Amino acid sequence: MSSSISQAVRELAEPKLAEFTAKLIPTVDPERILGVRMPALRKLAKKLLREHPQEVTEFKAAVPHDFQEEDLLHVLLLNEERDFATWHAEITNFLPYMTNWTLTDAVSPACVKSRNAANLPKLERACLNWMLDDRVYVQRLGVVVLMSLLGTEYFSPEHLRKEYEYYGIETCAVDGMCQTRCPVNINTGDLIRRLRSENQDKLAATGWKVAAQQWDIMDKVAGKSLTVAKKLPFPVVHGTTSIARKVMGDDMVPSYKKGLPVGGPARKPHKDATAEIVFFPACVNSMFGGVDGDGKHDPVNATQAFIRLCERAGVKYRIPDNIGEMCCATPWKSKGFTDGYSIMSDRVLKSLWEATDGGRLPVVCDASSCTEGLEVMREKVIKALEHKIVNGLKPGEPDFSRLRMYDAVQFAADNMLDKLTVSAPLPSIALHPTCSMTRLGTQPAFEKIANAMSADVYVPKNWGCCGYAGDRGMLHPELTASATEAEAAELSEQKQFAAYISANRTCEQGMTEATGHTYQNVLQLLERTTR
Numbered sequence: 001m002s003s004s005i006s007q008a009v010r011e012l013a014e015p016k017l018a019e020f021t022a023k024l025i026p027t028v029d030p031e032r033i034l035g036v037r038m039p040a041l042r043k044l045a046k047k048l049l050r051e052h053p054q055e056v057t058e059f060k061a062a063v064p065h066d067f068q069e070e071d072l073l074h075v076l077l078l079n080e081e082r083d084f085a086t087w088h089a090e091i092t093n094f095l096p097y098m099t100n101w102t103l104t105d106a107v108s109p110a111c112v113k114s115r116n117a118a119n120l121p122k123l124e125r126a127c128l129n130w131m132l133d134d135r136v137y138v139q140r141l142g143v144v145v146l147m148s149l150l151g152t153e154y155f156s157p158e159h160l161r162k163e164y165e166y167y168g169i170e171t172c173a174v175d176g177m178c179q180t181r182c183p184v185n186i187n188t189g190d191l192i193r194r195l196r197s198e199n200q201d202k203l204a205a206t207g208w209k210v211a212a213q214q215w216d217i218m219d220k221v222a223g224k225s226l227t228v229a230k231k232l233p234f235p236v237v238h239g240t241t242s243i244a245r246k247v248m249g250d251d252m253v254p255s256y257k258k259g260l261p262v263g264g265p266a267r268k269p270h271k272d273a274t275a276e277i278v279f280f281p282a283c284v285n286s287m288f289g290g291v292d293g294d295g296k297h298d299p300v301n302a303t304q305a306f307i308r309l310c311e312r313a314g315v316k317y318r319i320p321d322n323i324g325e326m327c328c329a330t331p332w333k334s335k336g337f338t339d340g341y342s343i344m345s346d347r348v349l350k351s352l353w354e355a356t357d358g359g360r361l362p363v364v365c366d367a368s369s370c371t372e373g374l375e376v377m378r379e380k381v382i383k384a385l386e387h388k389i390v391n392g393l394k395p396g397e398p399d400f401s402r403l404r405m406y407d408a409v410q411f412a413a414d415n416m417l418d419k420l421t422v423s424a425p426l427p428s429i430a431l432h433p434t435c436s437m438t439r440l441g442t443q444p445a446f447e448k449i450a451n452a453m454s455a456d457v458y459v460p461k462n463w464g465c466c467g468y469a470g471d472r473g474m475l476h477p478e479l480t481a482s483a484t485e486a487e488a489a490e491l492s493e494q495k496q497f498a499a500y501i502s503a504n505r506t507c508e509q510g511m512t513e514a515t516g517h518t519y520q521n522v523l524q525l526l527e528r529t530t531r
Helices: 002-010 015-024 038-051 053-061 068-079 084-097 114-131 136-148 157-170 177-181 188-198 202-213 215-231 234-248 302-313 330-335 338-355 368-386 408-415 435-440 443-453 477-483 485-492 505-515 522-529
Strands: 277-280 363-365 405-407 429-431 499-502 519-521
Touching: 002 038, 002 053, 002 068, 038 053, 038 068, 053 068, 068 084, 084 114, 114 136, 157 188, 177 188, 177 435, 188 330, 202 215, 202 330, 202 338, 277 302, 277 338, 302 408, 302 522, 330 338, 330 368, 338 368, 363 368, 363 408, 368 405, 368 435, 368 505, 405 408, 405 435, 408 443, 408 522, 429 443, 435 443, 443 522, 477 485, 477 505, 485 505, 499 505, 499 522, 505 519, 519 522
Parallel strands: 277 363, 363 405, 429 499, 499 519
Antiparallel strands: none
């Protein structure tokens, strides 16, 4: 019986060792510490498995144990299990009792060693899941077990490079949110962008360079393609992209999903000699059409909503003549396609310089990540001048650092809200702030608009990057699923809100896929509630 095993452990107790051990694990009640040496426990574990397997089964089922050393023996017995599925199930059941470092550090499963090395990928996945657990010693378990494998063939340079390609490079959202928490202000996304640029596929780089040169065509084709795809049977479109992903790679071809919208309206220039702002409608809103609260196509997307709000609030605007050729260049930057980025950023800066009358008028963009992309362009010019990468400006050369970029959410909160009347307030709203809002500092403006539309506004405590990152969530859907897990779980425990809003079209799509609730742009809701 399991009681005989407990008695065997007690017989190995050394009171003086117990006093010493208690100092090493202060989180454990000293009354639970017997003071048994590890070699003695290992010897006992092997003897029990050899001579009393049935008692071992009963002992492992009799949790919680009375003593710390019984917990240790439990771990040592699990270590000897040769079947991975059995070991994983049993250690999962024991996780609630992993409450100190001596237990986590004793885990060394035989089911992944020598002839069982084929189970290593399964163990890696288990470790990664443990590292995401809320319990600190379960997190430690994941780290300890992974580190214990560093000397094996599984952690050869070739394997590490292959694994890092996926975990480090392909599934990094490069949103810069790591910098907001880093005490020394390091943005790991910058490193990933550089690594992507150094290892880019030549054919892909050429394709994206051509896309930058012919963006007016590519922008329209992207939107039309989504519209056409929506009209075709889903299995046909999904099957085609699935085959292409297998042939060309998951990081090259997006996965078509049933919930993707139709394309949006093409961007058009707008002239006004008395304009107060230059409106830069983001191309993402022409590629991905807007939706209403039921997920159906809404012709009044974020771009059209902002135009209507300008007219309603008496704000005069102009849109550059070559707007169809322009993009914030974030797709090229995030993918590391430097040639395409240079082509696009040069075109955009020159066009905005002309449209703003040399920086006199502010530029307003209707997608938060695109606003950040424009601001990054401007900052690159400033840094080039500060660090003397360029030797000052030549006579008559545009000083792009004078351009002023504003997000439409911030602009609406500061310059429109007091000129609008909310005639149809919403009962409740759930918000999803974006990464770019955090970096731009526009979340307060986002919440200000939401509070003007409803007396019941909810911001999830677990909100964070949605992981969609432009097309990254279409290339790697598992990234969005992982990134939004906590936020989606929190929302599932809340009531049904009248509206779910964000401020970036792809983020809205990502959150829709993650939660099952249709997310719309805050500008759409502001336009609708102030009619």
